[in-house]
Amino acid sequence: MTDEEAPGAGPRQPGGESGPAGGHRPDAPAPRTGPWTRRWRRVPPAGVDAALVLLAFVDAYVPPFDLTAGNILSTAAACGALVLRRRFPLVVFLASLPAALLLDVVVAPIAALFTLADRSRDRRVMAACAFLFAAVSAVPWPLSAYTPDEQTWALVDFVYLLASAAAPVLLGQLVQARRDLSRQLAETEQAREHERALHAQAAVARERAQLAREMHDVVSHQVSLIAVRSAALQVAAHEAEAREAAGTIRALSVDTLDELRHMVTLLRASGGSGSELTPQPRLADLRRLVETSGVEAELTGCLPPEIGTPAQRTVYRTVQEALTNARKHAPGARATVELWRAEGRFGVTVVNTPPTRPGLPLPGSQQGLLGLRERAELLDAELTTGPTPEGGFRVRLSIPERHG
Structure with a gap:
């Protein structure tokens, strides 16, 4: 065997580089090997070939035989061809058969048969070669020099030689299977x-998307409320110092909303839709949300408290976003928050009237409705938004009953 025929090694291509059939790619983890395998790999292929050719010559020439031209040529061809056994295993094996027929040569055909079994995947060819080797080695040559009794014993020799030929074939197949297994591992x-x-990238993306939603739903809600209240204080205050302080608060709130919009956009660019990890708001918190929204709003209807937590949170965030948009884009408008349940579905509808005074120049990130749609998709829900005939705006969330 050569270094690349050792267990766990891949076939070597011309030029000494491991090919894709059995070598290891630079980015693939190297398989675990034992100390003997590592030492065997350090032996150069040329040294292994030279030792094998020398052993084949010793096997052929040490026993006394007739130095005829046929014997010398067949032996030299069988032993010398072993150098090419890795590239042309079948041809080298066939070249060793004349020496096996004329002389009791074993090393050359066995080595060629092992290499053929290690390199070939056609089991019919390997079985035929093993049968051919046993037949050639068992046939008495020349046939006229043997008595009929001796020729009968040739059949017994054939059986033993066939069993001997099976050993290198099975060993070569074992080395091939181990090499394939090493590559597959x-x-x-x-x-x-x-x-x-x-998986790690997907987890980071989900966390970033959730963080973007939380920043928009919670932080922007509170900051926009501060901006609205400070603007009202700036108009209603009588003292110049109070109006200046309220204007400063309003300007800082607007700048904070603008920075928050950029942060949410960046987080969404690197994140994706994901499942909820830490649900907090529930239906019980809706009344407080409506009362502190800064919009004259009315909460009607009810939903059972046993509705699932993800659905409760989606309803809460939908109401929060709808009221935040009404406060920012429809100053002075009134809103109606209706919880409903009918025909195998439940949800919420938020409708606000047209604005009664000019709106404040607050930045809009266009991320709120996108986040609501992502939440709705997680529950197979339907989110519809659009203006009303009266000039207001309507947001409706419809969730299937199975998520209740």
Whole structure:
């Protein structure tokens, strides 16, 4: 065997580089090998070939035989062809058969048969070669020099030689199977590493998307409320110092909303829709949300308290976003928040009237409704938004009953 035929090693291509059939890619994890395998790999292929050719010549020439031209040529061809056994295993094996027929040569055909079994995947060819080797080695040559009794014993020799030929074939197949298994384990480990990296990236993306939603739903809600209240204070205050302080608060709130819009946009660019991780708001918090929204709003209807937490949170965020948009874009408008349940679905409808005074120049990130649609998709729900015939705006969330 050569260094690349050792267990766990891949076939070597011309030029000494491992090919894709059995070598290891630079980015693939190297399979675990034992100390003997590592030492065997350090032996140069040329040294292994030279030792094998020398052993084949010793096997052929040490026993006394007739130095005829046929014997010398067949032996030299069988032994010398072993240098090419890795590139042309079948041809080298066939070249060793004349020496096996004329002389009791074993090393050359056995080595060629092992290499053929290690490199070939056609089991019919390997079985035929093993049968051919046993037949050639068992046939008495020349046939006229043997008595009928001796020729009968040739059949017994054929059986033993066939069993001997099965050994290198099975060993070559074992080395091939182990090499394939080593390559598959390396590819599996590489695939697992890639899968773990993708899973980590997906987890980060989900967390970023959730953080973007939370920043928009919670922080922007509170900051926009501060901006609205400070603007009202700036108009109603009688003292110049109070109006200046209220104007400063309003300007800082507007700048904060603008920065928050950029942060949410960046987070959404690197994130994606994901499942909820830490649900907090519930239906019981809706009344307080409506009362502190800064909009004259009325809460009607009710939903059962046993509705699932993700659905409760989606309803809460829908109401929060709808009231925030009404406060920012429809100053002075009134809103109606209706909780409903009918025909296998439940949800909420928020409708606000047209504005009664000019709106404040607050920045809009266009991320709120996008976040609501993402939440609705997680529950297979329907979110519809649009203006009303009276000039107001309507937001309606419809969730299937199975999520209740």
